[in-house]
Amino acid sequence: MNNLKIIFDYDTWQEIFSSIAKNKTRTVVTVIGVLWGIFIYITLSGSAKGLDNGFDREFQDMAMNSMFVWPQSTSIPYAGFKIGRSPRLTIQNVKTLKQQVPEIEYIAPRNARGVRSGPPASVVYGDILRTYNIYGDYPEYTEISTKKIYKGGRFINNSDITNQRKVCVIGERTKKELFEEDDNAVGKFIRIDNVYFKVVGVHKYNPGGGFETDGDIFIPFETFRNLYNTGDKVNWFVIAAYDNADVIAVEKKVKKALKRIHNVSPDDERAFGSFNLGELFNRIKGFADGMTFLSLVVGMATIIAGVIGIGNILLISVKERTKELGVRRALGATPGEVRIQIVLESIFLTLIAGVLGIILGAVTLATINFFTQDLADFPYTNPTVPTPLVLGALLIMTVMGTLIGLIPAQRAVSIKPIDALREE
Amino acid sequence: MIQISNLHKSYKMGSNSLHVLKGINFKIDEGELVAIMGSSGSGKSTLLNILGMLDIADEGNYLLDNVLIKDLTETTAANYRNRFLGFVFQSFNLINYKNALENVALPLYYQGLRRKIRQQKALEYLKKVGLLNWAKHLPSELSGGQKQRVAIARAMASEPKVLLADEPTGALDSNTSREVMSLIQKINDEGKTILVVTHEIDIAKMCKRIITLKDGVIVEDKKTDQILL
Numbered sequence: 001m002n003n004l005k006i007i008f009d010y011d012t013w014q015e016i017f018s019s020i021a022k023n024k025t026r027t028v029v030t031v032i033g034v035l036w037g038i039f040i041y042i043t044l045s046g047s048a049k050g051l052d053n054g055f056d057r058e059f060q061d062m063a064m065n066s067m068f069v070w071p072q073s074t075s076i077p078y079a080g081f082k083i084g085r086s087p088r089l090t091i092q093n094v095k096t097l098k099q100q101v102p103e104i105e106y107i108a109p110r111n112a113r114g115v116r117s118g119p120p121a122s123v124v125y126g127d128i129l130r131t132y133n134i135y136g137d138y139p140e141y142t143e144i145s146t147k148k149i150y151k152g153g154r155f156i157n158n159s160d161i162t163n164q165r166k167v168c169v170i171g172e173r174t175k176k177e178l179f180e181e182d183d184n185a186v187g188k189f190i191r192i193d194n195v196y197f198k199v200v201g202v203h204k205y206n207p208g209g210g211f212e213t214d215g216d217i218f219i220p221f222e223t224f225r226n227l228y229n230t231g232d233k234v235n236w237f238v239i240a241a242y243d244n245a246d247v248i249a250v251e252k253k254v255k256k257a258l259k260r261i262h263n264v265s266p267d268d269e270r271a272f273g274s275f276n277l278g279e280l281f282n283r284i285k286g287f288a289d290g291m292t293f294l295s296l297v298v299g300m301a302t303i304i305a306g307v308i309g310i311g312n313i314l315l316i317s318v319k320e321r322t323k324e325l326g327v328r329r330a331l332g333a334t335p336g337e338v339r340i341q342i343v344l345e346s347i348f349l350t351l352i353a354g355v356l357g358i359i360l361g362a363v364t365l366a367t368i369n370f371f372t373q374d375l376a377d378f379p380y381t382n383p384t385v386p387t388p389l390v391l392g393a394l395l396i397m398t399v400m401g402t403l404i405g406l407i408p409a410q411r412a413v414s415i416k417p418i419d420a421l422r423e424e
Numbered sequence: 425m426i427q428i429s430n431l432h433k434s435y436k437m438g439s440n441s442l443h444v445l446k447g448i449n450f451k452i453d454e455g456e457l458v459a460i461m462g463s464s465g466s467g468k469s470t471l472l473n474i475l476g477m478l479d480i481a482d483e484g485n486y487l488l489d490n491v492l493i494k495d496l497t498e499t500t501a502a503n504y505r506n507r508f509l510g511f512v513f514q515s516f517n518l519i520n521y522k523n524a525l526e527n528v529a530l531p532l533y534y535q536g537l538r539r540k541i542r543q544q545k546a547l548e549y550l551k552k553v554g555l556l557n558w559a560k561h562l563p564s565e566l567s568g569g570q571k572q573r574v575a576i577a578r579a580m581a582s583e584p585k586v587l588l589a590d591e592p593t594g595a596l597d598s599n600t601s602r603e604v605m606s607l608i609q610k611i612n613d614e615g616k617t618i619l620v621v622t623h624e625i626d627i628a629k630m631c632k633r634i635i636t637l638k639d640g641v642i643v644e645d646k647k648t649d650q651i652l653l
Contacts, residue, residue, distance in 0.1 A: 011533055022521040327517045330478065332506020332534035332582070334499040413498075418478040421517065 016345050023317070027349065030313040034306035034353035034397070035360065041299025041393055042361025042385055047368070048291040050383025055284050057381050059277070061146040061206045063240045065247040067276035069254055070116065070236035071262075078265035087262035087271055090232040097237070100257040103245035106143045109234040111136035111224050116235045118228070123217065124191040125178040132174055132215050134192065136224025144240040146206070147218075153186045153201025160200075160220040167223075168192065169201040173214040192217065195227060247278035296389075303397060310349050311404030314342060318408040325412050326420025339409040346405025347398055354397045358390060425586060425617045426452040426475065431484035433470055444470045445481070446640040452619070457612040457650070459628035460621045462637035469590065471637065472621045476509055476588050477501045489585050506534050510579030514591035516571040518563040524550060524574045525559040531582040549577040553607060569600035576607060580616075587611065587618040593627055605630045606653035 020027050071087045094107050114120030114133035121134045141147075142155050149155055149169065160167050168190070170178075175185045189196045197219065205214030224230065241250040255272050258264070264271040318325070325338055365383045372380045431448040434441050444467045452458055462468040473479035474486065477493060486493045488508055496504065505511075510531075518527045528546035537545070550556050553573040563571055572592060579587055589608065593601035605627060612618050612632075620631055628634045629651050636644040 011539060015533075018521060018526075323517070324519055327519060328530070328534075329502060330476070330505060330511050330517075331531040331578070332502050334502040334534075336499060337502075337534065416478070418473050421478070421513070 012341070012344065015341060016348055019321075019341075020345060020349065026313060026317065030310050030349055031353040031356070033309035034303065034350055035357040037299070037302035037304070037306035038354050038357030038393060038397070039361045039364070040302045041295070042358055042390070043364050044295030044299055045292060045389060046361065046365040046383040046385045047380075048288065048295045049385065050365070050369070050372075050380045051291055052285075052288040053381040053383070054379030055288055058379050059281055059284075061148070062277055063144050064281050065243060065245060065250075065278050066144045066238065066240040067247055067251045067254070067274060067278075068236055068238055069251070069258065069272055069274040072270055072273045074264055074268050075270040076265040076268040078268065079263045081263060087258070087264055089234040089237065089258070091234055092232060093234065093237070093258065093261060096261055097239075097254060097257055101250060101253045103241045103250045103253070104239055105242045106140045106240040108138050108141040108144060108238045109221065109236075110141065110238060111221065111228070111230055111233070111235045113228065121193045121217070123174070123178070125188070128178055130174075130177055132171070132217050133213065134224070135216060135218045136221040136228075136230075137218045138221050141238060144238050148204040148206060150202040150204060152184070153199075153203075155201055155203070156218060156220050161222050164222045164226060165220060166195060166197045167200045167220065168197040169203050169218040170199055171213065171215045171217065172202055172205055174217060175202045177215075192219070193227065247276045251276045299393070300396070303393065304400060306353065307350055307397060307400040307404050310346055310353075310401065311407055314346055314349075314405060314408040315411060318342065318412045322412075322415055322420045325415070326417045329417035330421060335413040339406075339413050342409040342412055343402055343405035346408070347401040350397045350401030351394070354394055358393075361385075425454045425456070425489055426450075426619075427485070427487040428475075429485045431471070431474065431486065432482045433467075433474065433479070434482060444640050445474075448484070448637075448640075448642060450635060450642065450645060452617060454617050455612070455615050457609070457618045457632045458620070459631035459634045460619060460637060461623065461625070461628045461634055463623060465639075466637040467640045468621050468623075468637050472588055472590055472619065475586075475619065476511060477505050502534075506531060506582060508585045510582060510584035510587045512572070512575050512579050512587065512589035512592045514594035516563070516568075516575045516595070518571055518574060518578075520563050523560050523562050524555060524566065524577075527563070527574055528578045528581050531578060535582060545581055546577075549581045550574070552580070553577045567600075568596050569603050572596060572600075572604050573607060576604070576611070580611065585617065587616055589618065589620045591622055592620060593622070593624070601627065602653055609650075609653060 071089055073084050073086045074081065075083060077083050089109070091109055094109055097107060098104055112133060112135045114131070120131040122129055122131050137156055138161065139155065139157050147155050147169075150172070153169065155169055156167065159165070170185060170190070178190065179185050179188070185199045185202055188199050190199060191197075203218070205212070219227075239250070239254060241247050251274050255274055256266065258272055259266055259268065262271075329338065369383055372378055428451070429449050431445050432443075433445040434443040448471060460468045460471060470479065474481050477496065493504070519530065522530070525543070525546050528549055529542040532542040532545055547556065547559060550559050553576055555570060555573055555577070558566060558570060563574070566574065592608065593604055596604060608618060608620065609630065620627065622628055629648060630653065631648065632650050633647050634644070635642055
């Protein structure tokens with residue numbers, strides 16, 4: 001019989017099925033080894049993918065090429081100034097920075113109460129008094145960090161700035177705490193540090209945007225300036241670079257420019273603090289990639305261990321079946337036919353285990369997904385295993401199954417039929 | 425049908441060499457029923473193994489139906505065994521997870537016959553050994569005599585030129601032995617050449633010719649009055 005025909009022959013499989021079905025316990029135990037391997041592989045790499053997707057979701061509202069810069073205190077005396085001076089960022093710096101660092105696409109100055117300076121504001125509505133962090137913002141800010149506003153509301157716009165309107169955008173928690181459940185907050189007036197503000201929007205909290213919380217209140221920058229008498233002072237800048245710019249280089253340039261503007265030594269590393277999301281994002285992405293790689297390695301290693309287990313069991317099985325194989329050869333089975341039968345048994349067991357493992361892994365991933373899909377602050381979304389990885393695993397298993405099957409197959413053939421028949 | 429000349433075989437056991445067959449010559453014609461007699465160690469099983477292409481002689485010629493059996497690869501030997509020879513073993517050697525029908529059909533599978541034809545032929549030979557009703561039974565559900573009859577059906581199914589039986593009654597009581605030998609006689613009557621290796625003179629006497637081996641040489645080769653069963 002020609003070898004290719006054997007593979008597609010109904011009777012070959014009949015032979016394989018009956019010899020596998022003959023020892024059910026052995027088959028089940030063997031299959032569990034590989035099943036476990038592929039299960040680990042699928043679950044791990046699916047979870048790694050879920051983590052990856054989860055991080056993507058966490059950061060989707062923030063421009064990845066954005067950065068923050070804020071003043072600290074100088075550590076080197078320079079240009080006649082003493083050490084320990086805190087440079088003061090001003091609203092005029094926006095223009096200068098845009099001129100000196102052309103990679104900047106958006107720059108949003110921000111002031112805040114309760115975060116970097118000053119106590120949080122006390123906010124009153126009706127007879128409820130609470131404290132919240134207050135931010136003074138330009139509309140540009142939403143170009144860098146997307147703010148989702150509930151229907152019927154809006155974020156601060158340019159005319160709020162020019163007219164120094166007393167309007168505010170409140171957080172979803174603020175709304176919940178100050179207003180009744182079915183009250184519409186938009187249009188109502190709340191008192192922020194004894195000044196009445198009209199609520200123009202309620203923002204939906206999204207994690208990953210720096211120090212912000214779900215209770216924050218945003219008011220126009222100019223209004224903030226009047227309310228708290230901050231003059232030209234800016235607490236920090238939020239800067240977004242153009243898509244093709246390297247935010248890490250932009251971060252350096254911005255700090256260099258600020259040092260020049262504020263008479264700080266170019267070597268002073270402590271005068272300005274900064275932070276860029278690109279780097280953080282890359283680090284987290286690197287972590288996720290590392291997880292994927294780890295799961296690949298661990299999964300593959302487990303699969304290989306499982307397949308070796310199959311080879312091992314088949315070796316024992318061949319030993320057990322020495323006599324049977326001797327009889328078959330006395331009846332006319334060629335060494336090739338015996339060999340291919342055992343190799344096919346190996347491949348068959350491997351693939352059955354593989355498919356079962358994939359199904360089990362998929363079910364597990366779906367279950368995990370089901371229980372985590374509503375957890376907003378848990379970075380785990382849509383855990384899937386890319387098809388090429390699954391097919392690759394099956395391919396590797398087939399190849400491994402063949403190679404490992406060759407060992408018992410060769411053993412089976414190397415025993416002479418006469419010796420095999422003599423064995424009791 | 426079978427022609428053996430100057431057959432030698434020795435086994436190496438460490439530094440010693442055991443000379444088992446020391447120049448065997450005989451000729452068996454088509455349709456003969458020959459018993460190969462001898463006590464254990466006489467070389468009768470070795471001779472049968474060489475005739476069955478399971479073992480290779482060191483020296484001498486073996487012609488089977490005018491085909492010189494020499495320097496065979498494992499694959500060719502397997503094909504020759506499949507087409508020319510039928511084996512009956514002392515311990516039956518049925519495959520225990522296959523039923524009677526599947527056991528009988530096994531050599532036909534290695535002949536590459538289609539499933540339907542295999543089934544048909546296997547049933548035909550099971551009927552011949554009187555076990556048609558036992559076709560779906562596993563070997564463990566059969567008596568010793570029935571197992572040996574299944575084994576004979578299996579050996580016959582591939583329609584071999586020669587049937588080689590190695591102590592076919594060795595594991596059976598005397599009544600069952602007679603049953604099995606009766607079947608062998610019947611098959612011989614239909615023209616099949618059969619060689620039976622045995623150490624029991626009673627069994628040998630049921631054949632038509634007895635070749636007696638002792639210490640690796642033929643000491644006697646004579647026709648006998650067959651005891652018909």
